[in-house]
Amino acid sequence: MTHVADRVDRAPLALPSDQDATGRSLGDEELRLLEEVVRGGTLTSTRGTFVPQLERRFADRLGTTHALACGSGTAAIHAAVAAIDPEPGDEIVTSAITDMGALAPILYQGAVPCFADVDPATSNLTAETVAARLHDRTSAIIVTHLFGNPAPLGEIAALAASRGIPLIEDCAQAYLASSDGRTVGTVGAIGCFSLQQGKHITAGEGGLVVTSDDALARRMRLFVNKGWGYGDTAPDHEFLALNGRMSELQGAVALAQLGKLGAGVCRRIAMADLLTERLAAVDGVDGPLVRPGDVHTYWKYGLRVDPERVPGGPVALARALRAYDIASAPRYIQKPAFQCRVFTEQRTFGQSRWPFSLARPEAVDYRPERFPGTFEALERILVLPFNERYRPAHVEQLADAIDAAVRG
Numbered sequence: 001m002t003h004v005a006d007r008v009d010r011a012p013l014a015l016p017s018d019q020d021a022t023g024r025s026l027g028d029e030e031l032r033l034l035e036e037v038v039r040g041g042t043l044t045s046t047r048g049t050f051v052p053q054l055e056r057r058f059a060d061r062l063g064t065t066h067a068l069a070c071g072s073g074t075a076a077i078h079a080a081v082a083a084i085d086p087e088p089g090d091e092i093v094t095s096a097i098t099d100m101g102a103l104a105p106i107l108y109q110g111a112v113p114c115f116a117d118v119d120p121a122t123s124n125l126t127a128e129t130v131a132a133r134l135h136d137r138t139s140a141i142i143v144t145h146l147f148g149n150p151a152p153l154g155e156i157a158a159l160a161a162s163r164g165i166p167l168i169e170d171c172a173q174a175y176l177a178s179s180d181g182r183t184v185g186t187v188g189a190i191g192c193f194s195l196q197q198g199k200h201i202t203a204g205e206g207g208l209v210v211t212s213d214d215a216l217a218r219r220m221r222l223f224v225n226k227g228w229g230y231g232d233t234a235p236d237h238e239f240l241a242l243n244g245r246m247s248e249l250q251g252a253v254a255l256a257q258l259g260k261l262g263a264g265v266c267r268r269i270a271m272a273d274l275l276t277e278r279l280a281a282v283d284g285v286d287g288p289l290v291r292p293g294d295v296h297t298y299w300k301y302g303l304r305v306d307p308e309r310v311p312g313g314p315v316a317l318a319r320a321l322r323a324y325d326i327a328s329a330p331r332y333i334q335k336p337a338f339q340c341r342v343f344t345e346q347r348t349f350g351q352s353r354w355p356f357s358l359a360r361p362e363a364v365d366y367r368p369e370r371f372p373g374t375f376e377a378l379e380r381i382l383v384l385p386f387n388e389r390y391r392p393a394h395v396e397q398l399a400d401a402i403d404a405a406v407r408g
Contacts, residue, residue, distance in 0.1 A: 016389035023387035033252035051251035064210040066217035073194025075244035076207030078105035079220040086111040089358030090139035096336035120376035127155035145174035148297040153179040173299035175200035201257035203250040264388035271390040272298040278399035284309030301384040314382035320405035329383040338366040
């Protein structure tokens with residue numbers, strides 16, 4: 001590897017950021033479709049055409065029977081949980097290394113998140129860690145494909161099927177990732193995706209859910225439409241539900257973005273592979289661990305840092321990288337989700353603590369010794385910025401900076 005000290009004569013490149021145009025694939029295609037929406041004057045998806053087009057094309061892209069667009073990735077998870085329709089106090093097994101948007105919907109539907117441990121090398125759930133948390137009150141499993149790296153889907157799906165428990169896939173960070181030849185989002189009963197600013201494709205906010213189950217599809221569509229059956233012969237508000245719809249403006253942008261998804265994912269994989277190759281000689285750091293047969297699509301690049309070989313671990317390395325204008329995220333999240341106040345103090349609806357008030361003691365047992373893999377994963381991960389606008393020169397600069405920071 002060429003060291004930074006050997007390259008001081010070159011002006012540093014600004015790394016593309018997915019928070020602005022430098023790291024996004026937005027362009028004329030999105031503007032053209034947005035103009036069509038605005039000139040047509042129909043901005044609601046209940047009467048528009050762009051959101052239905054997005055739904056059809058996304059279902060076709062993934063090979064599912066149904067796709068439903070909604071207002072956010074959180075709304076996508078919420079629709080999925082509502083479709084499963086848990087009883088109050090039921091448990092949903094999931095990961096504590098995730099965004100709160102994947103957990104709040106569980107509580108809003110009256111269920112209790114029951115956290116399973118993760119594989120410290122991948123930060124993902126495994127069949128073994130999920131099995132350790134299953135109970136007669138388990139009504140669903142939500143598996144997150146963190147950073148775009150698939151969880152061991154075949155094993156988890158087989159476990160879920162053997163117990164008759166629906167599997168929901170959180171694919172917000174994993175567009176077009178695959179496990180043993182199967183695209184994530186299509187293995188479980190429901191797959192959930194996000195269109196938030198920094199995802200593989202974006203509409204600023206937005207979500208998509210996919211399923212090949214007709215009954216689940218109808219219930220999710222009703223849920224994001226306040227329980228109202230648009231198009232039914234005699235529509236009614238069939239059950240308690242919210243307005244989680246996507247607008248035609250979001251739908252137009254997402255539709256244009258969908259056409260760019262394949263190329264963007266290919267670019268991410270190619271640049272990530274190059275970065276992994278460049279870092280192979282750097283002592284104390286390793287690229288993501290991808291299981292044989294899986295395809296990681298790199299929402300972010302999760303660098304694994306060995307604190308015994310890199311003094312201070314990810315936190316110190318992140319601090320050193322700032323000298324090279326590289327903003328990284330040590331630990332990804334600062335603490336497991338169950339250490340947030342909503343869980344430790346059970347802050348939900350007034351002073352009721354509901355639905356925690358219905359929980360089994362074991363389901364809300366958050367002692368650290370029950371989660372060794374979770375804490376080890378967070379202590380070793382450094383999340384590097386990544387997007388579809390990276391080119392070899394950016395990767396080379398990033399790798400050289402990591403090399404220099406580790407040696408320093």
